[in-house]
Amino acid sequence: MSEDKRTILRIEDLHKRFGDNEVLKGVSLSLNKGENKVIIGPSGTGKSTLLNNINRLVPPDEGKIYLDGEEITADNINKMRQEIGFVFQDFGLFNHLTALGNVRVGLLKVKKMNKKDANDLAMKELQRVGLEENADQYPAELSGGQKQRVGIARALAMQPKLILFDEPTSALDPELIGEVLNVMKNLAQEGMTMLVVTHEMGFARTVSDEIIFMEHGHIVEQGPPKQLFNNPEVERTREFLFKLTELYGEGDE
Numbered sequence: 001m002s003e004d005k006r007t008i009l010r011i012e013d014l015h016k017r018f019g020d021n022e023v024l025k026g027v028s029l030s031l032n033k034g035e036n037k038v039i040i041g042p043s044g045t046g047k048s049t050l051l052n053n054i055n056r057l058v059p060p061d062e063g064k065i066y067l068d069g070e071e072i073t074a075d076n077i078n079k080m081r082q083e084i085g086f087v088f089q090d091f092g093l094f095n096h097l098t099a100l101g102n103v104r105v106g107l108l109k110v111k112k113m114n115k116k117d118a119n120d121l122a123m124k125e126l127q128r129v130g131l132e133e134n135a136d137q138y139p140a141e142l143s144g145g146q147k148q149r150v151g152i153a154r155a156l157a158m159q160p161k162l163i164l165f166d167e168p169t170s171a172l173d174p175e176l177i178g179e180v181l182n183v184m185k186n187l188a189q190e191g192m193t194m195l196v197v198t199h200e201m202g203f204a205r206t207v208s209d210e211i212i213f214m215e216h217g218h219i220v221e222q223g224p225p226k227q228l229f230n231n232p233e234v235e236r237t238r239e240f241l242f243k244l245t246e247l248y249g250e251g252d253e
């Protein structure tokens with residue numbers, strides 16, 4: 001297998017239930033190096049649970065998850081979490097740390113880097129998301145879009161093999177969404193491997209390699225955006241995409 005075709009994430013027959021509510025009913029998917037896949041689906045369908053199963057914020061009941069060929073288990077999860085970036089809807093920043101502090105903390109505490117190297121790398125990642133001027137500001141002094149870009153810089157600084165995004169723009173005012181999507185688009189173009197839960201159809205259509213439509217704990221249909229938008233195999237996919245586009249627009253691109 002060539003380096004480019006390396007499978008970074010493979011999920012096999014994942015099941016998760018909360019009490020008698022079966023939320024994931026056998027989900028399988030995979031992501032090659034540099035691929036960008038978008039997950040869409042109605043509320044309560046298990047999208048967040050799926051992402052949370054990957055880094056075991058919520059451990060799965062059944063099924064296997066492999067990162068770059070190695071199974072993710074309760075035993076190796078601390079090591080694996082260093083390789084999996086996670087960007088949350090509500091940013092998840094430390095309020096008592098500056099932007100630079102938030103990006104640096106994992107490098108110091110987890111990667112045990114020395115202060116100078118951690119600073120340099122954290123500044124480099126803040127530059128990458130356009131925030132070098134804001135390094136010394138605290139979250140309370142940043143806009144939502146800036147906070148989310150700090151969240152992305154923090155994920156990038158760990159040099160992960162994969163970044164998971166759970167509705168990264170849905171807490172943002174409409175005029176701030178574009179700046180975050182632009183950063184994500186650049187990452188995709190630079191070859192970052194990304195699994196993104198989002199309603200942003202412009203991003204899904206123009207940036208993703210594949211859209212995965214989930215409902216009631218199953219993958220209903222997955223395929224390249226063109227296929228899902230123009231020629232879906234399942235009528236339900238057409239209905240849902242129509243509804244999303246009606247609700248959220250077609251996006252800017």
Ligand SMILES: Nc1ncnc2c1ncn2[C@@H]1O[C@H](COP(=O)(O)OP(=O)(O)OP(=O)(O)O)[C@@H](O)[C@H]1O
Nearest residue numbers: 018019021023041042043044045046047048049050
């Ligand atoms: N910790 C939990 N305990 C019990 N039930 C939970 C827990 N987390 C999620 N659920 C349930 O699992 C189902 C799927 O939730 P999940 O958050 O994965 O959906 P989602 O597709 O991300 O929805 P949304 O689009 O609203 O974010 C829901 O019925 C939810 O109530």
Ligand SMILES: [Mg+2]
Nearest residue numbers: 047048049166
């Ligand atoms: Mg969710």
